[in-house]
Amino acid sequence: MLRLATTTSVEHSGLLPYLLPEFEKKNGIKVHVIAVGTGKALKMGENGDVDALLVHAPDAERVFMSKGFGEKREEIMFNHFLIAGPDRDPGGIKKCKSAAQAMKRLADGLAAVISRGDDSGTHKKEQALWKSAGIKPQGEWYLEVGRGMGPALLMASEKGAYVLCDKGTFLSMKKRLELSICFEGGDSLLNVYSIISVNPKRHPRIRHGLARKIVQWMVSKEAQRSIGAFTVEGGTLFRPLRIQGKVK
Amino acid sequence: MTKPAFQVEGVRKRHGDDFDLSIDELFIERGTVCSILGDNGAGKTTLLKILAGLTLPDQGEIRFHGRPMLPGGAGLSTRRRMVFLSQRPRLLRGTVLRNVLFGLSARGICGTAAIKLAEEALDDVGMASYSNRKANALSGGEAQRVALARALCLDVDALLLDEPTSHVDEDFTQGFEACLKKLQDDRGTTILIATHDSDLADRLAQQKVYLARGRLIQVLPTPEERRARMAGEPSA
Amino acid sequence: MSSFAEAWNLLISGDADTWSAIFTSLHVSLLATGIGALIGVPIGLLIGARSFKGKSVLTVFLHTLLSVPTVVVGLLLYLMFTRSGLLGGLDLLFTPALMVIGETILILPMMIVFTASAVSPLAAEVLETTASLGAGRLRSGWTLLDEARLGVLAAIVAGFGRAISEVGAAFMLGGNIRGHTRTMTTSIALETSKGEFGLGLALAFILMLIAYSINLVFYSLQQQSRTI
Numbered sequence: 079m080l081r082l083a084t085t086t087s088v089e090h091s092g093l094l095p096y097l098l099p100e101f102e103k104k105n106g107i108k109v110h111v112i113a114v115g116t117g118k119a120l121k122m123g124e125n126g127d128v129d130a131l132l133v134h135a136p137d138a139e140r141v142f143m144s145k146g147f148g149e150k151r152e153e154i155m156f157n158h159f160l161i162a163g164p165d166r167d168p169g170g171i172k173k174c175k176s177a178a179q180a181m182k183r184l185a186d187g188l189a190a191v192i193s194r195g196d197d198s199g200t201h202k203k204e205q206a207l208w209k210s211a212g213i214k215p216q217g218e219w220y221l222e223v224g225r226g227m228g229p230a231l232l233m234a235s236e237k238g239a240y241v242l243c244d245k246g247t248f249l250s251m252k253k254r255l256e257l258s259i260c261f262e263g264g265d266s267l268l269n270v271y272s273i274i275s276v277n278p279k280r281h282p283r284i285r286h287g288l289a290r291k292i293v294q295w296m297v298s299k300e301a302q303r304s305i306g307a308f309t310v311e312g313g314t315l316f317r318p319l320r321i322q323g324k325v326k
Numbered sequence: 327m328t329k330p331a332f333q334v335e336g337v338r339k340r341h342g343d344d345f346d347l348s349i350d351e352l353f354i355e356r357g358t359v360c361s362i363l364g365d366n367g368a369g370k371t372t373l374l375k376i377l378a379g380l381t382l383p384d385q386g387e388i389r390f391h392g393r394p395m396l397p398g399g400a401g402l403s404t405r406r407r408m409v410f411l412s413q414r415p416r417l418l419r420g421t422v423l424r425n426v427l428f429g430l431s432a433r434g435i436c437g438t439a440a441i442k443l444a445e446e447a448l449d450d451v452g453m454a455s456y457s458n459r460k461a462n463a464l465s466g467g468e469a470q471r472v473a474l475a476r477a478l479c480l481d482v483d484a485l486l487l488d489e490p491t492s493h494v495d496e497d498f499t500q501g502f503e504a505c506l507k508k509l510q511d512d513r514g515t516t517i518l519i520a521t522h523d524s525d526l527a528d529r530l531a532q533q534k535v536y537l538a539r540g541r542l543i544q545v546l547p548t549p550e551e552r553r554a555r556m557a558g559e560p561s562a
Numbered sequence: 563m564s565s566f567a568e569a570w571n572l573l574i575s576g577d578a579d580t581w582s583a584i585f586t587s588l589h590v591s592l593l594a595t596g597i598g599a600l601i602g603v604p605i606g607l608l609i610g611a612r613s614f615k616g617k618s619v620l621t622v623f624l625h626t627l628l629s630v631p632t633v634v635v636g637l638l639l640y641l642m643f644t645r646s647g648l649l650g651g652l653d654l655l656f657t658p659a660l661m662v663i664g665e666t667i668l669i670l671p672m673m674i675v676f677t678a679s680a681v682s683p684l685a686a687e688v689l690e691t692t693a694s695l696g697a698g699r700l701r702s703g704w705t706l707l708d709e710a711r712l713g714v715l716a717a718i719v720a721g722f723g724r725a726i727s728e729v730g731a732a733f734m735l736g737g738n739i740r741g742h743t744r745t746m747t748t749s750i751a752l753e754t755s756k757g758e759f760g761l762g763l764a765l766a767f768i769l770m771l772i773a774y775s776i777n778l779v780f781y782s783l784q785q786q787s788r789t790i
Contacts, residue, residue, distance in 0.1 A: 081656065090756050095740070112656060112737035126645035127655055228755040254757040281645060283653070380693055402698055410694035416687045419709055428705075429695035476695065 680713020
């Protein structure tokens with residue numbers, strides 16, 4: 079048995095039930111997946127409550143590694159964040175040329191902006207974007223909901239608000255939402271997922287043999303191909319980082 | 327000289343706000359019917375419960391057949407030598423038979439032997455056909471009789487009854503008194519009856535104890551008469 | 563309602579996730595109810611049957627425990643059983659066993675308080691009767707419980723109801739692991755957070771069906787008791 083903490087966006091995408099059975103069969107074990115926010119997943123890794131992490135907050139992950147909580151980290155797949163919002167686009171986000179410009183427009187407060195507010199990978203990305211645009215988000219238009227991506231999207235849909243989300247979750251929930259993509263693209267909206275094995279030196283009870291194996295396997299050709307082949311509603315949600323010879 | 331059935335020494339017990347039950351000395355003879363008389367609220371029930379070991383006195387000691395009454399588990403074997411019948415007896419769930427068997431079962435007597443004893447007792451109180459009736463479907467008088475049967479079937483040295491005739495129907499009064507007589511004659515059981523019915527006491531009791539506001543007013547026969555009787559002299 | 567049809571389909575088709583969640587819900591709640599009753603009913607009996615110093619303080623305290631939110635119990639237990647916690651070495655985090663412990667703790671105050679309430683009004687009379695007939699403490703206690711059996715059964719049923727409907731603690735302590743610690747309630751929470759309201763409702767129907775069946779069993783037990 080291997081305990082893997084991952085984020086709610088990965089869980090909601092349905093990638094793991096599709097991807098993991100191959101690994102489970104190969105090693106004759108079951109992977110127990112616990113889906114929580116990125117912040118909590120990192121904490122669980124720090125406490126040794128799980129054996130491996132699949133998260134998407136590179137800065138926080140680097141801190142994690144530097145503190146010696148993790149043994150091995152590999153970036154395995156990516157997609158992009160995007161800004162979703164009401165189709166009629168009251169904030170004029172669709173016309174923006176850059177993420178920074180879009181953030182500034184959002185801060186004008188012409189429509190509400192939903193923030194995850196839960197220390198998740200998406201939330202961390204959102205905070206980084208505000209920071210690089212030099213804005214401190216506050217005001218009645220800024221709603222910190224402290225909830226997962228799914229509920230945040232639903233809320234944005236109900237309220238006609240904007241929300242930062244990962245493409246994977248957006249696509250998988252699209253048919254239930256009255257939102258469209260208002261801004262996407264650019265390096266600043268890159269969303270990289272990594273797998274990390276928890277350091278057994280700090281927690282000797284960690285199943286580190288299996289944890290190392292899953293890290294190795296995630297970067298293997300076969301897993302990478304599977305990731306690329308995973309589609310929802312006809313679209314790929316994640317792009318593998320380790321094949322086609324190039325690390326983007 | 328055989329020890330008395332009950333010996334009360336220096337007993338005090340809080341009895342409401344008004345007064346305390348306070349008895350310095352009292353002897354109850356073995357094998358007699360003793361009635362405890364007094365108005366309602368005089369402390370008869372409290373005294374009876376103390377004698378039965380159901381309540382602890384605040385001070386003082388009770389001896390039963392010479393043995394001190396101990397509280398809790400230590401006194402269990404002594405308490406099993408007697409049975410107390412409450413003024414308003416509570417029957418338990420289930421059938422009449424189950425109720426009558428309870429005391430037997432508590433003493434480890436089960437099976438056909440127990441059922442026989444139970445049915446005999448029910449017969450004595452005129453409730454033989456009620457064995458399988460639901461206990462909660464009985465009238466007040468019927469319940470009183472079942473409670474009596476529950477006590478009669480047990481092999482005890484003392485029977486303590488609190489106002490036993492207050493709910494007994496008239497047609498059973500005679501049968502009731504016959505039961506008691508039978509107990510006294512056949513088994514030498516000491517019988518204590520707390521009652522305000524002086525006629526009943528006159529008919530049945532060899533010893534009478536009068537209580538008022540928690541204190542002994544009079545004991546008949548008087549200690550002198552008792553000593554005289556013991557010494558074999560004719561009473562005055 | 564299409565959710566109704568969806569519910570039926572999930573059950574009939576033997577959908578692995580659904581049946582796994584049903585099994586987890588049932589075995590966790592039933593175990594918790596059983597253990598809770600075994601511990602709580604005797605304690606409730608003792609409290610209800612006697613008067614003792616500090617009884618009123620204890621009673622108020624227990625009533626307060628009835629209002630403890632499940633997430634609070636979940637959080638406290640999580641902190642105890644995390645690797646670095648007091649009982650971390652037991653390796654119970656994210657297992658059904660810890661969920662059982664959590665649920666048991668949640669329903670224990672209920673079992674105690676309701677049993678005590680059921681026993682209390684009968685205690686004086688029944689215990690006097692049993693004592694006067696020469697019954698020892700154990701038999702007297704058992705008889706009192708028997709006399710109060712309808713109330714005690716109600717306490718157990720209420721405990722089961724709370725256990726099976728619980729989400730907060732189950733989520734935190736079990737981790738909502740698919741096929742392992744995912745219950746009906748945590749499944750509904752998950753599907754709802756994904757916006758899968760239809761599926762959420764379908765699962766809710768199934769949960770209600772199960773709860774209804776269990777309660778039917780309890781009810782018939784109560785009815786039988788009434789006629790005995």
